[in-house]
Amino acid sequence: MYTQALDTHGQEPAPAARDLSAQEQRFQARVDAEEKIEPKDWMPDAYRQTLIRQISQHAHSEIVGMLPEGNWITRAPSLRRKAVLMAKVQDEGGHGMYLYSAAETLGVSRAQMMQQLLSGAAKYSSIFNYPTLTWADIGAIGWLVDGAAIMNQIPICRCSYGPYARAMVRICKEESFHQRQGFEIMLTLAHGSADQHTMAQDALNRWWWPSIMMFGPSDADSKHSAQSMRWKIKRFSNDELRQKFIDVTVPQAQYLRLTIPDPRLRWNEATQHYDIGPIDWEEFANVLRGNGPCNRERLAARRAADEAGAWVREAAAAHAARQIGRSPHMAVNPQARFA
Ligand code: BYC
Numbered sequence: 001m002y003t004q005a006l007d008t009h010g011q012e013p014a015p016a017a018r019d020l021s022a023q024e025q026r027f028q029a030r031v032d033a034e035e036k037i038e039p040k041d042w043m044p045d046a047y048r049q050t051l052i053r054q055i056s057q058h059a060h061s062e063i064v065g066m067l068p069e070g071n072w073i074t075r076a077p078s079l080r081r082k083a084v085l086m087a088k089v090q091d092e093g094g095h096g097m098y099l100y101s102a103a104e105t106l107g108v109s110r111a112q113m114m115q116q117l118l119s120g121a122a123k124y125s126s127i128f129n130y131p132t133l134t135w136a137d138i139g140a141i142g143w144l145v146d147g148a149a150i151m152n153q154i155p156i157c158r159c160s161y162g163p164y165a166r167a168m169v170r171i172c173k174e175e176s177f178h179q180r181q182g183f184e185i186m187l188t189l190a191h192g193s194a195d196q197h198t199m200a201q202d203a204l205n206r207w208w209w210p211s212i213m214m215f216g217p218s219d220a221d222s223k224h225s226a227q228s229m230r231w232k233i234k235r236f237s238n239d240e241l242r243q244k245f246i247d248v249t250v251p252q253a254q255y256l257r258l259t260i261p262d263p264r265l266r267w268n269e270a271t272q273h274y275d276i277g278p279i280d281w282e283e284f285a286n287v288l289r290g291n292g293p294c295n296r297e298r299l300a301a302r303r304a305a306d307e308a309g310a311w312v313r314e315a316a317a318a319h320a321a322r323q324i325g326r327s328p329h330m331a332v333n334p335q336a337r338f339a
Contacts, residue, residue: 031232036162039105047231050224051161052106054233056113059099060124063117064298066092068132069141077135084181085138091174098167105163118303126284127214129292136189136196136203142182144204144211144249150175151245152215155235164233183252190256197257204253205261212276213284215242221281246274 020028024044030037037043066089073089076082100110116122127145132138153172159165189200216222216238228234236244253260264277286292 028230031160031230034232035160036165037160038162046227047233048106050228050231050233051164052103052108054224054228055099055103055106055164056108056116057123057125059096059103059113060117060122061128062092062096062099064124064128064302065145066096067298067301068128068130068294069138071132072135072138075135076138081185088142088178088181091178095171095174098171099164102161102163102167114306118299118306120290120299123288125214126287126292127210128298129287129294130206130210131294133206134199134203136186136199137207139182139185139189139200140203140207142178142180143186143252144182144207145214146175146178146182147249148211148214148245150179151241151248155241156233158232158235160232186256186258190258200256201258204258208261209280209283212242212246212279213287215239215245217281217284218279243273246276250274 023042027037027043027047037047069085069092070089073082073085076085100113103113104110113122117124127148132141150172153168153175156168157165157172159168186200186203189196191197219225219237219239222238225234225237229237250260250265262277264275266275268275287295290296
C-alpha cells in the first residue's frame with residue numbers, strides 16, 4: 001500500500017554541465033546511472049553535508065520519537081498492549097542507532113551529533129513536539145505518524161548513498177509493523193464504546209494536521225528538495241509524498257468511521273486526488289523555532305538521559321580500555337555514547 005514506483009517528475013533541470021567540475025560530472029553520472037555511492041568514494045562536499053544533515057536529523061527524530069510513546073508504557077491498557085508498545089519503542093531506539101552509524105560513515109562523530117541535539121542546534125521531526133494525552137494517541141501515532149514515516153522512507157531505500165539506503169530497508173519493515181499496530185488500536189477504539197470512539201476521534205483531530213506537516217514545507221518553500229532530488233537522496237518532493245499519504249489515509253479513516261478534521265477535504269475527480277484545506281504553516285514554523293507544545297520538555301528529557309547515562313558510557317569505555325590493556329583515562333572515547 002505504501003510502496004512507490006520510481007517517478008522523477010517534478011525534478012528541476014540539472015545545472016549546465018559546464019558548471020560542474022569533471023569530478024562532479026563523473027559523480028553525477030554515477031548517481032544518474034543508479035550506482036550506489038559508498039563511504040570511501042569521492043563525493044562533493046555539499047552532498048556529504050546534505051546527507052549528514054538529513055541522516056542526523058532523522059536519527060534524532062527516532063530517538064526523540066521514543067519519548068511521547070514511552071510516556072504510555074506504564075499505562076497501556078493490557079499486558080499485550082504493553083509488550084507491543086515496549087517492542088515498538090525499542091525498535092525506534094534501534095532505528096536511531098542504525099542512522100547514527102550511517103551518518104558516522106560520512107565523517108561526523110556520534111558525540112558531535114549528540115551535542116548538536118542536546119544544545120538545540122539540530123532539528124528533529126516537528127511531530128514529536130506534540131503531547132500524547134490519551135491511549136488513543138498511541139494508536140494515532142502508529143497509524144498516522146508511522147504511516148507518514150513509511151511514505152517518506154520507502155523511497156529512501158533507493159537513496160544514492162549506500163549506507164543510508166540499506167539502513168532504511170530494515171527500518172521500513174519495522175515501521176510497517178508499527179503502522180499496523182497503531183491502526184489496530186484505532187480500530188478497536190473506533191468500533192468500541194461511544195466513549196472509546198470519542199477518544200479515537202479526539203486523537204485524530206489533534207494528530208491529523210501535525211502528521212500532514214511532517215512532510216516538510218511546501219515544494220515552493222523547500223530549499224533543499226531540488227538538489228537532493230538531483231542527487232537522488234530524495235526521490236519525491238514533499239508535496240508529492242504528502243498527497244500520497246492523504247490519498248491512502250482518507251479511506252482508512254472512513255473504514256474506521258472517523259472524520260478527518262478538515263471541512264474542505266474533497267475527492268477531486270479531475271486530479272484523482274483528495275484536495276485539502278490550507279495548512280497552518282505558521283504553526284509548523286513555530287514548532288521548528290522551538291515553541292511547540294513539548295519542545296522544551298523533549299530536550300530536557302534527552303539532556304537528563306544523557307547525564308544519567310554518563311557513568312554507563314564511562315564504565316563501558318573503561319572496560320574496553322582494560323580489554324586492550326590500556327589506561328582507561330587514555331581510552332575514554334566520547335563517541336562511546338550508547339555503546
Ligand atoms: N520537522 O528543504 P526542506 C519517524 C526542515 S522519524 C522538522 O524540505 P529536506 C518516527 C528541514 O530539515 C521522522 N524540520 O528539507 C520516529 C530543513 O531544515 P534545515 C523523521 C523539518 O531535508 C519514531 C528545512 O525544514 N523522518 O518517522 O529536503 C516513531 C527546510 O525543509 C521538517 C525523516 O527525518 C519537519 N517535519 O526535507 C515514529 C526522514 N520538515 O536542515 C515515527 C528523512 C522539514 O535546512 N528526512 N524540516 O535547517 C527527509 O526526508 C527530509 O529531511 C524532510 C525535509 C522531508 C524531512
